[in-house]
Structure formats: C-alpha cells, structure tokens
Amino acid sequence: MKIGDILRKGVFSISFEFFPPKTEEGERQLFETIRKLEKLNPTFVSVTYGAGGSTRDRTRNIVQKIHEETNLTVMAHLTCIAHTREELIDILQDYKNIGIENILALRGDVPRDKPDWRPPKGACKYAKELVELIRKEFGDWFSIGVASYPEGHPESPNLEWEVKYFKEKVEAGADFSITQMFFVNDYYYRFVEMCKNAGIDISIIPGIMPITNFKQIRKFASLCGATIPQSLIEKLEKVEDKPEEVKKIGIEFAINQCLDLIEHGVPGLHFYTLNKSDATLKIYEAIKDKIPARST
Ligand code: FAD
DSSP states (O other), rough: OHHHHHHHHHHEEEEEEOOOOSSSSHHHHHHHHHHHHTOOOSSSEEOOOOTSSSTTTHHHHHHHHHHHSOOOEEEEEEOOTTHHHHHHHHHHHHHHHTTTTEEEOOOOOOOTOTTTTOTTTOSSSSSHHHHHHHHHHHHSSEEEEEEEEEEOTTTTTHHHHHHHHHHHHHHHTTEEEEEEOOSSSSHHHHHHHHHHTTTTOOOEEEEOOOOOOHHHHHHOOOOOOOOOHHHHHHHHHHHTTTTHHHHHHHHHHHHHHHHHHHHHTTSSEEOOOTTOOOOHHHHHHHHHSSSOOOOO
C-alpha cells in the first residue's frame, strides 16, 4: 500500500520507526519488537538509513524481511548526500524489484567525525533533489515521504526559511511528511499553521520520541534542536539515576502529548521506538480509545 494514498483518504495513521541492528542478536530482538507492535495494526513501519551509506545492505535486508515475513507496510529511509545518482537509482530499483512502494527521501548529515569528507561528484545536495530524482526515474511507483522540522532544522536560520524549502520538497513530489521529534506541541501547531498559510497541503505526521533514557534524549534533543520543557527536565533530573522512574515520567509525558495532538486533529502519530516495544505499547494502551477510527 502507498502511504500517501492512505493518508489522502483521511485515515488516521499509526507508525513505528526502527533502525537496522548491527548484530544477529539485535535483529532477533528487533523482530520480537515488530511482532509485538504488529498487533497494534500500524499503518506502516519504517527503517532508518545510515547517512554515509553505512547501513545500505542492512536497511535493505531488514526492509525486505519485514515486507516478506509480516503483513506490515514498510517504508525504507534513504539519504542522498553520500551517494552518486547512479547508486541512488540502483538502490531504488532494487526496492522496486522486491515490491517496496514507500521511501522517506532524506538528505542525511555530513559525517561529523570526518572533517575532510566530501560528497561524491554530482551527488544530490538536498533532499528535494532526491525527491525529483525518484519522480523522474520511477514516476508514481513510490509514495514519497520527507522530513520536516517544527522547531526548524539546525541549519535553517529561521522558520520562514524552513517552510520555504519544505515547500520545495512538496512541490517536487513528496506525498507526506514526518516531523523531527518535539516535546512542545505548540511548536508543531505553529509550524503546521505556517505550512498551511504557505499552501502546503500534505499530511505532516508528528514524530513522537518516548523518553526512556534521559541522558540519551538530552543528547538527541540537543543535536536536532528539540526543546525539552524546563518542567520536564526538572522532573527527570530528580530521578536521573532511577531508570524505571525516568521511563515512567517519560511515558506519562508522551501519553499527554499524544492525547493533546489527537485532540488537535493530527493526521497520525509516528513513534521513534529505538527498536523497543515497551514504552510504545504502554502509550498506545493509554491513548487507544481516543484514536480516531482507522479503517478506510
Ligand atoms: P533537506 O530537506 O535537504 O534540508 C536540509 C537543510 O537544508 C534545511 O535547513 C533546509 O532548510 C536547507 N535547504 C534545503 N534546500 C535548500 C536550498 N536549496 N538552499 C539552501 N538551503 C536549503 N538521517 C539519517 O541519516 N538517516 C535516517 O534514516 C533519517 N531519518 C530521519 C527521519 C525523520 C522523520 C527526520 C525528521 C529526520 C531523519 N534523518 C535521518 C535526519 C536528516 O537526515 C537530517 O536532519 C538532515 O540534516 C536533513 O535532512 P533533510 O532530508 O531534512 O534535508
């Protein structure tokens, strides 16, 4: 199923994001997680991609395994910054050959630990060029998702800039978007309003990161520029060395965040699972009665 078609029908979307594990044990655990989350009947699941192409085969193999061994619709993330156009076409052709119809088209980041790193000659500089390439080479075979940033991408000087270049990705052929994690819903509402005013009419699905490890989330949030509310920081700091307490507070926060988003009519919820099911299952259980009907 093409995710864009489902969203255009107004079906509320629930989705889960995974990363490709490095070991066999990690893969076994991931599939245990997938089996548990599959019971929630997600609209789709997605598998991330290492920006430098580092997970090229692993992402592809996990995507194929989910596609062939489960009933889930799976979307492959693909970053363009480290590939030539020919390589991107090969990767996409391979996905098409195995029946994958959904791609999250991303730029990726320049590797932080390699100051001399340069993109290959003729590589796509921005995600928009990857969207254009997919449409040019594959027409409508793929439904294309793109990233969006309610608080602005760290490289964007302001939100007007953010919306301007987001709109270019939509005009190039993106069908829907998933946001960077955020913890303050008002930033999401403001961003969606700005997008509407700019004429952007695709679904912008909020990305939800349940906090289960404070240190890790602090690092992620500072890297991507997501604001953690001071009141939540203070609560978490008090229990920083009690993992179960941190998790409890994080889950409770995410439940309230999701309930508020549902009340405001969001098109869906995308959970960053970090390959674990526990927090997502608890959040889902608490919000399930408020989730709009999901059949077509
Ligand atoms: P772009 O849309 O190209 O934007 C990047 C920056 O360039 C923005 O500031 C934008 O405003 C600016 N810009 C765009 N066009 C122009 C232009 N013409 N001139 C000047 N500036 C311009 N990373 C991974 O490595 N693997 C993943 O699997 C992955 N999954 C993600 C999933 C989601 C839902 C999100 C939100 C992010 C994900 N990322 C992933 C991170 C992403 O790769 C980084 O945030 C990256 O820095 C930007 O990617 P993008 O596709 O948003 O880039």
